[in-house]
Amino acid sequence: MENTGPTIAVAGAGLRGSGYARRVRAAGRGRIVAVAEPDPARRARFAAEHGIPPERTFPGWREMAAAGRPADGVVITTQDAEHAEPAIAFAGLGCHILLEKPMATSEADALRVVEAVERAGVVLAVCHVLRYTPYTRTIRELIGAGRIGTPISVQHLEPVGWWHHAHSYVRGNWRREDGSGPMLMTKSCHDIDWLVHVMGEVPARVGSFGRLSHFRPENRPAGAAGRCADCPVEPSCPYSATRLYLSCLGDSEREVWPLGAVTDDRTEDGVLRALREGPYGRCVYACDNDVVDHQVVNMEFPSGATGVFTMTAFSAAAQRQTRIFGTAGCVEGDGVRISVRDFVTGELETFEPGGSLDGGSPGGGSPDGGAPLDGRHDHADDALIDAFTEALATGDPSQLSSGARESLASHRVVWAAERARSRGAVVELTPAAAPAGTPAVPADPAKGTVLP
Known part of the structure; x- marks a missing residue:
């Protein structure tokens, strides 16, 4: 039909x-x-x-x-x-x-x-796909039901993965701020938006630290060539493009991503040709990248709750990991499973809501056996486009979990964090950054400025 x-x-x-x-x-x-x-x-x-x-x-x-x-x-x-x-x-x-x-x-x-x-x-819907997973819905339901009392603090980790960072943020399209944006925006605005969504409020103050520490010319090994395919030290290099992309051959998912960004020729000769001629074969210490390879963001919410977000390239490619600490209990999640500790009974309850925080199914799709990451969000992408199509079909935008102002608010947190990182300061956000219905900081003409 x-x-x-x-x-x-x-x-x-x-x-x-x-x-x-x-x-x-x-x-x-x-x-x-x-x-x-x-x-x-x-x-x-x-x-x-x-x-x-x-x-x-x-x-x-x-x-x-x-x-x-x-x-x-x-x-x-x-x-x-x-x-x-x-x-x-x-x-x-x-x-x-x-x-x-x-x-x-x-x-x-x-x-x-x-x-x-x-x-x-x-209608405007921004692709904050992490909002659309069963994992996220379950965490929000647990907090909304009062299972941990009042949330007081949150820790959230995005382990990008050594090979994924090298692929996208050293050799790939998101390697330079002037070509796309800072790492915190191009990769981790998902996570900042997710924290706003889960905590139910937009941060009032943010600080941030991070830099490009490793993928720099001065860290290039002695004797390393400009391209991995012709490099004598390639076999011992963690960031070997030859090892990464040749290992994708024969894997139907990884031939789509990450190999699909490198070449459409799914043969050994085709991959090696692309590595000798294209950007993905360059030595990670000889690229024109300038985005950070690790960063933390500290947040204070209007309610007084605090949060810390960490992004790092130097990890296995894995699901996001989160701990939320409340007055009556705490939640810990690894992107797939959620554990809730009740402070009254001492009992630990575990949930496996299906799917994952990154949207894919655990166990496959990456060189180290981790879960599929941002190349394919699978279930979450499906849920998002389904919601968008349904909103158009019914004229009901409530099918979507965020609107234009909500997305603008979480983006503004990212830009504020980048100002804080570059200036070595704490930045306060204006109430205008908050979506409708969330607590706002009292009006103050000094808001939006960098604190001493």
């Missing part, structure tokens, strides 16, 4: 955009009717897969927008620097927007996006 429901266009037919489109088609609740993608081969594959006629395929989002309103909704999964402008343009055409994070690469542009969708009266 032919799919019915709202029409959806996709701007950016890469891994994420293609995944969302396949889910729309498989679920049968919407129709993919147009695509914008600068890569001709990728554009042709996408169009053929979804039966999109030539007149509905475009080399870029600008051409798609120039042709008029392309669909009821537009999924924007372009590169980070091209999130704000297409979102503003398609909102102006009356399209509802599903926007990959970050919503923009600057706070001013993020505000422009929010104002554009509010002016047009359309």
Whole structure:
């Protein structure tokens, strides 16, 4: 039976955009009717897969927008620097927007996006996929039911993984702040948003420390070549591109990601050719990267609760890990399982809600046997696009767990943390950063400034 429901266009037919489109088609609740993608081969594959006629395929989002309103909704999964402008343009055409994070690469542009969708009266959902997992829903339900009393503090860890960091943030598209944004935004705005979502309030004050410590020219081993494929020290290097990408061959998931970012040629010769010619074969100590490889963010919430977030490249690629400490109990989660300790009875109860904090199933999809990470969020991506499609079909945006202002608020926490890190100071957020319904700090003209 032919799919019915709202029409959806996709701007950016890469891994994420293609995944969302396949889910729309498989679920049968919407129709993919147009695509914008600068890569001709990728554009042709996408169009053929979804039966999109030539007149509905475009080399870029600008051409798609120039042709008029392309669909009821537009999924924007372009590169980070091209999130704000297409979102503003398609909102102006009356399209509802599903926007990959970050919503923009600057706070001013993020505000422009929010104002554009509010002016047009359309829905904006940012792809904060961690909100959509059973794991997250269970933690929120436990806190909401008072199982740990009042939350007083939270610890949250994102173990990026040594190979994943080298792939995406040293050799890959997110290696430079001027090309996409700081690491805290491009990778960890998921986590800051998740903490806001779970704690139920936006931080009032933030501080942060972090830097690029290891992936620097001065740490290059003696005798190392500029590329792994020709390097005499490659066999003993933890960040060997040759070892990583050749090990993906024969693994159907890892051939999609991370290998799909490197080459479409799934042969040993094809991989080695890409490593000798493309960016993913470079020595990690001889790249043009400048984003941090470790960072902490300290937070104080309006209620007085405190939090600390840690991101590190120097770990196994694993699920996020969280501890939430309350007045009557505490919660500990490893991204898959959740344990609750009751302070009255002393009993420990464990939940396995299904799925995972990163959205995939545990055990597979990474070189060290860890869980699939941000290349594919699987169940969470499916839940998000299902919610977006349902919101369009029913006209009920409550299907989505956050709106434009909520996403702007959590993004502002990230930008405040980056100001704190660069200045070595504590930064206070204005009440305007808080989404409706969350506690706000009392109005103060000094808010938003760096404290001495």
